[in-house]
Amino acid sequence: MTMDAKRPESPAAASLPTELLALARELRAEGVALGTAELLDAFAALQQISWEQEADFRSALGATLAKSQEDRHTFDLVYERFMLRRTALAASRDRAADARADAEEGSGAPDGRSRTVLEQLFGSEELSEGELQALRAALVQILSSAGQGPHATESQLRDLARYTVLALGAGAGSGVLGVDLQRIRRTLDLRSEDRPSLPTDDPRRHGVPRAALRRFEALLRRELEAAQIERTGALPPARALRELSRALPSSPLRDLASVQRTIAQLRRALATHSHEARGARTRAHVDIRRTMRASLQSGGVPIVLKERPQRPRRPEIYVVCDVSTSVTSASVFFLSVLHALHDAFRRIRSFLFIERVSEVTDIFEAERDFRALSERLTKHAGVADISGYTDYGRVWSQLRTMIEDDLDRRCTLIILGDARSNGRDPGSADFARLAAHAGRTFWLNPEPRLYWNYGDSVMASYEPYCIPFECWTAAQLEQVVRALARPDSALAS
Amino acid sequence: MSTSGERHAADHAPSHPAESASPTSAVEVREGLRAAGYLPAAETALVCHLALALGKPILVEGPAGVGKTELANALARMTARELIRLQCYEGLDEAKALYEWNYRKQLLRIQAEREPGWREVEGDIFTEEYLLARPLLRAIASEQPVVLLIDEIDKTDQEFEAMLLELLSDFQISIPELGRVAARTTPLVLLTSNNSRELTEALKRRCLYLWLDYPSPEHELAIIRMHTPDLDEQIARRLVEIVALVRTLDVKKPPSIAESIDWARTLLLLGASAIDRDVLTSTLSVIVKHRADLAVVGERLGLSGARPGDDDGRQAA
Incomplete structure (x- = not known):
């Protein structure tokens, strides 16, 4: 990388685009969202710097290609690996020659x-x-x-x-x-x-x-x-990165981006829903500014009163998420959903439960990094007592004392859990009260519908009070949101 | 002010930011920022240089108090440009950020002359004279290139981000009654974010990305030395060590660079000859602002100090 930037016609520089594209391919394979715009920026940036310092070269690429801290971390790893492989390949060719x-x-x-x-x-x-x-x-x-x-x-x-x-x-x-x-x-x-x-x-x-x-x-x-x-004579496997330094349990779902997109749809669906549910408006505020403006047409005499648009009130969301061992495989997905919900909604409160319920809204608001987040959740949530088995009955009654007074028709209650009560009392009466207070109640169950109500699953005792969905992948989440967006789904609430 | 873009695009092509004064390499940017009282890391200087050279906005992310806003200030000082600042908050809308018609004045205009026909009046009252420019419009309509700071973009709604896209990529704003307002000069745009939510891909795509983190101890020492050159080097070194230690603790609000500078000034004012237990106890509140944090930090510093009688210090802190 000691080439002069001003000589694009030299052979090494001529192959730069293909090399850069190869790097981009590797970055994309690691999940960095990279568009043509970023690549063009990268080329433009490389024109502006001298290539004598490798740090500058890398920073210029990093600033244009990686657009978040996590992406930057990935970029640094991939860049390092990429450069090593390129130089090693070139060197081994040289050495073989002489x-x-x-x-x-x-x-x-x-x-x-x-x-x-x-x-x-x-x-x-x-x-x-x-x-x-x-x-x-x-x-x-x-x-x-x-x-x-x-x-x-x-x-x-x-x-x-x-x-x-x-x-x-x-x-x-x-x-x-x-x-x-x-x-x-x-x-x-x-x-x-x-x-x-x-x-x-x-x-x-x-x-x-x-x-x-x-x-x-x-x-x-x-x-x-x-x-x-x-x-x-072979390069080390390019896949190593994800397996080594981005091991699955600590990293968000691979399609976190698609979860986020879906949650954005959910946001719109909920916003329009609450708007419709309020029905015809009875009161309105006069918008002085717009009335004045409209009155210009009539020479300053306010004939038409303009009203302030009624903005749909922000939906309030209560998410209650099971993190017990029976849903371990789904909990990364659940946490990703929670994470995305916190990005999209301001008025959201989240709760985790196993045997007890614990509010974790603050943790989600303070922590952005997914890995640190799951660490803090496991450290501070404190939801398991002795057995580590879910106790739904206790959870609902606790939740009632915690949030029953705050719930109203505008609220949406989302439960993420498998409804496996380990033979304990399902507490469906308490759940019914909660659901009655909330505007809508959804239950996202990570188990296939076929397994519901087999063994210790008590889904049937909750189903009358909520809208249940089978959901443990991003694709299914999208189906859920689509179902919610349909107007007739509101009837069930 | 340039109004219909078509007319002005020819004679007012956006000129490159102050060609004469603009630095031409990362090293020059670094020196310039240093002269403006800001010690940039190598990467910061490089990204600023790229932003100036390519005319692209910078998205600056990082924890609170690492000098994101100060970077914009320093860039404005360095390039001798005006700094226009838009502080974002939840519910910020076009009327506050872009432009608004001056209805009162328009009304007065109409009432002052009842005679002319509507068409003339309409032509009259939708002109720049009746336009109230808000920060974003001011930034691109300015005769001189400016530094535009859009602070804490993560506090706004995603809808507002979408509105920014036209401005950030084309440096123009569409006003329905007037047409396109194209920028006369390319402003240097900085967006800061405390990373409290994920920004949209479309916004990120238009920006260069800069992650500012807490500086390394040597870097922070240099910053402290620059702001308080009179402070004894040994004290400054110890101060930086303590601040770095506090940042590793689980505190609600880790001390920012501004707070370590404040602390250095405090120590200078008190004429402290060393950071011992008494000084620490009485001035710790400069860098630690929460009661719970004070307890955590006090305990950690008390435990780590090798001096006898640390138990008192722990209780006092």
């Missing part, structure tokens, strides 16, 4: 002494103790001086890492990166603290700067990865 010459050239090798030592080492399978000592000495010398020079050290360290991998790791790669790294680390035995127990002539007696050591190990890792690519 490995020997490449090693001898070794552009900007650390310094004369270490270079000869390392060249001498290169190619020998097993290192003797003396050779190892020499390598250690060279490493310590360079790592200790690494902090002093400003920028040259980065490439020095990279070369050093590469030589080290060639000398120690190339032949007997175990195929598992972490294991190889561990082995090299143990062989070198470099530490940051002073070790007076070692003989005075041992280079490790005085510690190596911690920062340099850490950077060196990061570079070692990269080199090992590159060596692995070269050896196997």
Whole structure:
């Protein structure tokens, strides 16, 4: 990336668009919403900066391609991986062409002494103790001086890492990166603290700067990865990212975006519903401003009275969500729905329950990051007592004391749960009271309709008081919203 | 003011922001912001440079108190432009953000002359003279390029975002009675968000994205040193350490950069020679503003301090 931006006709720059598109494809595969507009912006941004600093290059791409903090995190990971793979591929092609010459050239090798030592080492399978000592000495010398020079050290360290991998790791790669790294680390035995127990002539007696050591190990890792690519001739699987650093239980549903879209539809549906339900208006406020404006047509005499438009009142939503073990698989989905609801509605209160009910509205309002959110919910909600089994009867009676007075016809009550009462009292009388107070009550059940009322499911005792839906995917949620938007669905409430 | 875009587009093509004064590289932006009293991180300077060069809005997100609004102020100072600020709130509408007709004046105009026919009057009263420009219209109608700060965009409804789209991508506003009002100069637009809700894709698509986080300790130290150069370096260093520690705690409101600067000023005013237990106890309220937080922080600082008699400190804090 040390190309001059002003020379788009050079061969490397000519292939830039295809490379950038490849990067965009990888980003999209990781779920970053990327349009053509963003790509055009990225190209425009690259025109404006000098490409001599990799950090600038990356920031310019990041600012144009990733439009949220989470996307930016993904971008950084993908970018890192992408660059590594590209450079590794290019390097392995070069090396295959002329490995020997490449090693001898070794552009900007650390310094004369270490270079000869390392060249001498290169190619020998097993290192003797003396050779190892020499390598250690060279490493310590360079790592200790690494902090002093400003920028040259980065490439020095990279070369050093590469030589080290060639000398120690190339032949007997175990195929598992972490294991190889561990082995090299143990062989070198470099530490940051002073070790007076070692003989005075041992280079490790005085510690190596911690920062340099850490950077060196990061570079070692990269080199090992590159060596692995070269050896196997295949790139590491591109899918790794999602599985490793975005493990499912802590991340929102993959189609969180579609949940959010659906919730936006729900918002409109509820808004129009409450408007219709209020019926013909009986009172209106005169809108002075619009009346005045209309009166201009009649020379300033207000003949037609304009009324202030009656805005549909904001719907109030109460969401009650089961988080017990029987719905574990669905709870990520439930939480995604809750998360999206909090984005779309201001007047929403959320409750989680297992054996007890706990209000979590504040947590949802304070926390935006999904991962941190689920962490805080598990830490602070405090909804399980002893058994960890859902107690619907208790939940409803608790909920009645908590919110019964706040409920009115404008409110929508949404229950997310499987209605499995574990043989306890379903408390349908309490539920009926709640439903009677609320304008509409929906029950989203993650189980297929077929399983309802089998085993300990008591869905039947709630069904008369609410509109039940089978819902555990974004597609089904969309169906639910579509059903809600139909005017006749209001009849059931 | 440029009214019908067709007529003015030819002779008033939006010129690039103050070509002479505008910095041409990220380094220059960085130096400029520094001179304006704002120490930007490398990425901040780069994104500001891109925004100036490409004429694109910046969407700045980050926790409260990391200097999002101050960045706009500093950019205005750096480019010597006027800062026009639109503070968003729930229920903000076009009449408050874009423009409104001055009905009273229109009415007076009609009543003052009853003679002329309606057509003439209509032509008269729907002119710029009777238009009340609100911040967004002012920003694009200005003769000189301005810095437009749309603060806390996440507080508005999604409908308002949709209304902004025309302005952000084309720098124009449509007024039914007048036609298109195109910008004479490209304003530098900053939108800030505390990330309290997800913004729409359409809005994000039109912006460059900048995430501002709490600065690294060295960076914050540099900021403190810039604002209170008289403060002893050792104290400043200790101060930054404590602030960084407090931010890692589970507090309702982590201290902002402005608050650490306030604290530095307080210490300077008190002439403190070191941050010891007494100073900490008496001035902690500058950076920690909630009662519950004070207890949390007090306990943590009391426990971590290696000095004897820390128990008193814990209780006092």
